[in-house]
Amino acid sequence: MDQAVEALDVKVWRGNAKGGRYRSYEVPAQQSQTVLDVVTWIQQNAEPTLTYRFACRVGMCGSCAMMVNGEPRWTCRTHVKKVLEGRHLEIAPLRNLPVIKDLATDMAAFFDKWTGAEGVFHPTATRADAIAPISPEEPARVLANEAIECINCAVCYAACDTVTANPDYLGPAALNRAWTLQNDERDGAHSKRLRAISRGGGCFNCHSHQSCMTYCPNELNPTASIAGLKRLASTSFFKGGRDR
Amino acid sequence: MIGLRLYLAQRISAMLMAPLVLGHIATMIYAVQNGLSAAEILERTQGSFWWGAFYGLFVVAVSIHAAIGLRAIVCETFSLTARWLDLFTWTTGFLLLLLGGRAVAAVVL
Numbered sequence: 001m002d003q004a005v006e007a008l009d010v011k012v013w014r015g016n017a018k019g020g021r022y023r024s025y026e027v028p029a030q031q032s033q034t035v036l037d038v039v040t041w042i043q044q045n046a047e048p049t050l051t052y053r054f055a056c057r058v059g060m061c062g063s064c065a066m067m068v069n070g071e072p073r074w075t076c077r078t079h080v081k082k083v084l085e086g087r088h089l090e091i092a093p094l095r096n097l098p099v100i101k102d103l104a105t106d107m108a109a110f111f112d113k114w115t116g117a118e119g120v121f122h123p124t125a126t127r128a129d130a131i132a133p134i135s136p137e138e139p140a141r142v143l144a145n146e147a148i149e150c151i152n153c154a155v156c157y158a159a160c161d162t163v164t165a166n167p168d169y170l171g172p173a174a175l176n177r178a179w180t181l182q183n184d185e186r187d188g189a190h191s192k193r194l195r196a197i198s199r200g201g202g203c204f205n206c207h208s209h210q211s212c213m214t215y216c217p218n219e220l221n222p223t224a225s226i227a228g229l230k231r232l233a234s235t236s237f238f239k240g241g242r243d244r
Numbered sequence: 245m246i247g248l249r250l251y252l253a254q255r256i257s258a259m260l261m262a263p264l265v266l267g268h269i270a271t272m273i274y275a276v277q278n279g280l281s282a283a284e285i286l287e288r289t290q291g292s293f294w295w296g297a298f299y300g301l302f303v304v305a306v307s308i309h310a311a312i313g314l315r316a317i318v319c320e321t322f323s324l325t326a327r328w329l330d331l332f333t334w335t336t337g338f339l340l341l342l343l344g345g346r347a348v349a350a351v352v353l
């Protein structure tokens with residue numbers, strides 16, 4: 001950030017499901033300042049009714065994602081100096097999700113798709129059984145570990161043009177979750193999950209644009225996970241595991 | 245709205261088309277380089293089972309591949325329901341099959 005910048009020109013989208021518009025605010029620039037700090041400053045000093053969502057402030061809970069200068073970002077870990085254009089900052093609610101109010105979106109569709117992709121763990125043992133020994137070096141576990149650190153921030157979902165064009169598409173986060181569970185040997189619903197992700201809105205709709213990978217704040221690669229699901233489902237089909 | 249079967253049909257038709265496209269390009273270069281006239285080309289293709297099989301398979305693969313590819317584009321552009329998408333896919337496939345089949349018949353029969 002330019003040291004001479006003393007005040008940021010911040011445009012924040014204000015409105016609800018029916019519509020809205022950008023409003024401008026002058027926010028004091030700080031040497032070390034995140035986008036979430038900026039939003040919080042506006043709410044505490046200029047616009048008490050500004051609605052937004054956050055919790056942990058350290059990049060773990062995945063609740064503060066917003067569009068910043070047109071790109072989806074986790075705002076608590078996005079330094080203003082990395083995204084500032086001159087002295088301008090434009091903050092909007094996440095793309096591809098309906099707005100509730102201001103910067104808070106309705107995440108219901110996002111999590112419905114998680115369950116639609118059978119993103120739920122189906123245990124094969126009870127608490128009375130011994131803990132299953134899983135070696136971190138096992139090939140399937142290595143694949144699962146590469147994709148496991150998703151915090152459900154919906155940044156990938158907002159970045160995905162296929163979600164924009166096809167609202168039935170399950171999206172990168174749900175499919176990435178399905179991929180981790182397909183590689184979890186303790187899970188007992190692999191066939192059921194393959195059926196779930198092979199339906200009309202499933203993994204085969206992905207065009208591999210790789211926006212999910214580009215924008216994932218945890219540097220995961222959902223595109224690779226989706227490609228893995230395509231391979232798994234196709235292989236299963238030819239082995240006679242399932243037929244549609 | 246692409247499920248497993250449509251995905252596989254499109255990939256398999258693409259795998260079929262890859263060598264067929266190369267064969268088609270090689271045939272065109274051969275015909276042009278050797279200055280073959282239309283009559284000379286028809287002389288070679290008419291009554292030929294292998295040319296009929298080559299281009300017949302090509303037409304089938306193209307019809308399947310293109311119909312599914314256009315389905316994805318139409319789905320994402322116009323947000324049609326699954327029923328309309330199915331109708332579009334089958335109609336496009338049959339139309340391409342009809343047009344291509346007519347062209348193959350014209351040079352082989």
